[in-house]
Amino acid sequence: MHFEESINFLEKYEYHEKEFHGTSLQHNILSYIWQGDYSSRIKERLIKGNTKVIDLGCGTGQWLIDMSSKYPLSTFIGIDISSRLFPSQEIKPNNVAFLQYNLLDHPGIPFPNETFDFVYLRCLSMTFEEKDWAHVINEIVRVTDLNGCVEFMDFVCEGDIKGPIMNHLCSSLLSFLESKNIKPPSTTKLTEYLNQTNQISNIQLEVKSCPLGSWGGKLGELMLSDFITVFQRFKSILVPFMKISEKEYDKLLIEFDNECVRYQLCCYTYRLYGNKTTYNLG
Numbered sequence: 001m002h003f004e005e006s007i008n009f010l011e012k013y014e015y016h017e018k019e020f021h022g023t024s025l026q027h028n029i030l031s032y033i034w035q036g037d038y039s040s041r042i043k044e045r046l047i048k049g050n051t052k053v054i055d056l057g058c059g060t061g062q063w064l065i066d067m068s069s070k071y072p073l074s075t076f077i078g079i080d081i082s083s084r085l086f087p088s089q090e091i092k093p094n095n096v097a098f099l100q101y102n103l104l105d106h107p108g109i110p111f112p113n114e115t116f117d118f119v120y121l122r123c124l125s126m127t128f129e130e131k132d133w134a135h136v137i138n139e140i141v142r143v144t145d146l147n148g149c150v151e152f153m154d155f156v157c158e159g160d161i162k163g164p165i166m167n168h169l170c171s172s173l174l175s176f177l178e179s180k181n182i183k184p185p186s187t188t189k190l191t192e193y194l195n196q197t198n199q200i201s202n203i204q205l206e207v208k209s210c211p212l213g214s215w216g217g218k219l220g221e222l223m224l225s226d227f228i229t230v231f232q233r234f235k236s237i238l239v240p241f242m243k244i245s246e247k248e249y250d251k252l253l254i255e256f257d258n259e260c261v262r263y264q265l266c267c268y269t270y271r272l273y274g275n276k277t278t279y280n281l282g
């Protein structure tokens with residue numbers, strides 16, 4: 001997304017609020033914060049064409065749809081365990097295909113070795129159990145072509161959290177996930193997994209902050225609205241887990257608005273990316 005388009009996104013929001021709801025809102029906010037859809041050095045190849053891209057755990061496929069319209073000569077594949085959110089055949093661009101598949105199924109991602117020039121994963125850190133990550137990453141590296149790029153993007157889930165409500169909500173969610181053996185991998189852990197494959201080099205980490213709440217202007221308001229939507233979705237599991245009533249949970253979300261301003265809260269997202277090369281082990 002170019003800078004001017006990004007500005008338009010915030011302005012347009014005022015007039016077309018419904019368009020940007022749900023995951024589409026989060027997708028647009030993330031593209032705006034990062035001023036683009038990816039950080040890997042692959043733009044020229046995407047423009048030139050015949051470049052193959054796969055988005056693992058693609059959800060609605062919004063990232064793929066944006067990418068496919070910007071790079072019409074390249075090919076895009078989305079994989080997700082559920083086809084429920086895939087776009088309908090009528091609006092699906094010709095250079096995108098979707099495949100329903102469980103990434104944990106063995107033997108692995110249903111493509112031959114070195115098929116893709118760019119393998120992308122966004123917001124999957126709360127998806128897999130700790131024991132599954134090494135398998136998933138080995139599979140990612142296997143299907144990446146030599147000189148191809150691998151990129152992970154997600155919210156940072158580590159470090160101190162300012163604000164009692166933010167702390168309560170986030171630590172409850174992380175404890176709930178831990179009770180299901182799910183622990184979002186830290187960027188250090190992801191780097192370690194990539195290093196263990198001995199095939200990914202030039203690993204780079206970038207982190208960007210985004211204000212939460214009205215102290216951060218329109219962007220802060222939109223990010224807060226996305227944050228609240230996420231915690232509303234978790235309500236039915238977090239209420240019993242936190243041992244509070246639905247009313248108390250709702251009150252936390254309402255009071256969270258003021259807390260964001262009082263503590264000038266931010267959330268953080270990262271991109272971790274590298275290239276597939278063969279290491280000279282000698």
Ligand SMILES: C[S@@+](CC[C@H](N)C(=O)[O-])C[C@H]1O[C@@H](n2cnc3c(N)ncnc32)[C@H](O)[C@@H]1O
Nearest residue numbers: 057058059080081082101102103104122123127
């Ligand atoms: C938080 S969403 C992220 C969606 C998308 N990447 C984005 O950034 O908007 C996580 C996605 O992972 C998918 N998913 C969960 N487990 C999966 C699995 N074992 N194999 C494939 N997809 C999976 C879910 O269906 C969901 O669409």
